Amino acid sequence: MKRLISFALAIIAFCALLAVGSSQLQKSQGASSSGTLTLYNWGDYIDPALLTKFQKQTGYKVQVETFDSNEAMFTKIQQGGTNYDLAVPSDYMIQKMHKAHLLVPLNYKRLHGFNHIDPHFRDQSFDPGNRYSVPYFWGTLGIIYNDQMVKASAVQHWRDLWSPKLRNNIMLVDSARDIMGMALITQGHSVNTTNVAQLEQAKLKLEGLMPNVKAVVADEIKMYMAQNEAAVAVTWSGEAAEMMANNSHLHYVVPTEGSNLWFDNLVIPKTAKHYKAIYAFLNFMLKPENAAQNAEYVGYATPNKAAKALLPKAVATDKQFYPSDSVINKLQVYADLGNRMVGIYNDKFLEFKMYHR
Template identity: 55%
Template sequence: MKKLRSLLIGIIVIIIVLLVGAYELNKSTGQAGAKIVNIYNWGDYIDPALITKFEKETGYKVNYETFDSNEAMYTKIQQGGTSYDIAVPSEYMVEKMRNDHLLVKLDKKKLPNLKYIGKEYLNESFDPHNAYSVPYFWGTLGIIYNDKYYRASDVDTWAKLWNPRFKNQIMFIDGAREFIGIGLSSLGYSLNSTNDKQVEQAYEKLKSLTPNAKAIVSDEIKMYMVNEESNLAVTYSGEAVDMLSKNKHLHYVIPEEGTNLWFDNIVIPKGAKNLKGAY
């Protein structure tokens, strides 16, 4: 009888521990009324001091996670499991997520500061009337080089990236849209081309660029370029600004053929647990 009693007590203790653990887990994902905001963002996109200031001013705790590509972010949100209150996809991904019913339609009454954003950044084709997104950062894609080894004239067009002298020299930002855009631009086609033949030609040309690729990475480009472990890269303007501030030999070029203008935007994913915190 004593053994049975001990067994029952042990089972009850285990159940209590599991319930407490489940409660704490629910709180960490924004459930059970906890004042927590779960944010999913690009790396280096919010100053940690700003998060601390937000937490002190609002009483919310911020759980902050980062991703290194739109596709990785999309997959994780689509699969569910983690409930994010805020995410920051780029323009084409906003459109995809909207079409796939992964976003909450915004209540503009809860966004009074929207009026301070320039009209030229609002009502873009990927999200008419900003029904699902608020613009956060924008910039360009370009080429960054070290003047100890190269000149601006060496990289003033996308087509020059195919120069054999760059064999195993170029670091590329990990972005599917950006990469195919390089191929399209180098052929004189529109960055926004949806012509199957043109896209196929761009793909075939990009395959011939692979010998010149040192790596396809994300945030690591900054470290390699600043430390001069690499001297040529294709990256975003925001990343380039940070690099230029840390190494006087680095320079940023927008190729003559033109480049894509990107917008990263704040959205509320479907499944968000803390809408009030998100707004």
């Protein structure tokens, strides 16, 4: 009998431990108390001082969890079992999340300050009417060059990268949509083409660039360019800003013939629980003084027009990161092309990289 009682007590204790473990796991996966908002964000993509300020003003604490790719974020939310209140996907991913029924529409009766968002950055193709998304940051794909190695006039356009003078002196960011898109633009095609023949032409165009390509790299590109390892690189504006902060000889240009315009956006996943905290946070981040503070900390361009007016003049008028309307009007936003087409882009890019080796 004692053995039976001991066994029963052991089972009860084990179940209790499982319950505690389950509770801790839920907390690590985004579950939060009613006084806590859980933000699923890219790493180091919000000023911590703003989170402290928000808590002091509203009483809501913000728990930040991070992801390193749109796809990882999508999978985590799709799998469920999380209580993320807000997430920060990029443009095309919003389309994909909407198709998968993972988003909750915004309630504009509770949202205050959206009028501060520059009209250029509203009503984009990935979310017509901003039904689901509040623009958070934006940027471009462009060319960064070292003025000690190449003249500015020699690298203003995508076609300039094919110059024999840049032999073995270009680094490319390891991104299929971006590098294939660059080649498509040089041939007058859309970065969202689903024409396989055009994609093959773009791959062949890239193979012609091969003598100039020193490396196709990921995050290391920031270190390499800061250390003068190449004259030129193709990368994103935010990465370029970080490189320039570490090397005064680096400069960034967005080709006037067109490029990619990307957005990161605040959205409400279907897993959200704390709507009072959600709208308090969205309204807080839309305030111009807070958006400006965040832009200065992160270093990316703010879509908040009133916030931009509060930035230092040297920042707000910097055409490298706030290009003219004429340039912006030629930029293209990536669309969600579906798994099949994305696979074709990836395959063509892989063929190019294999050719490079």
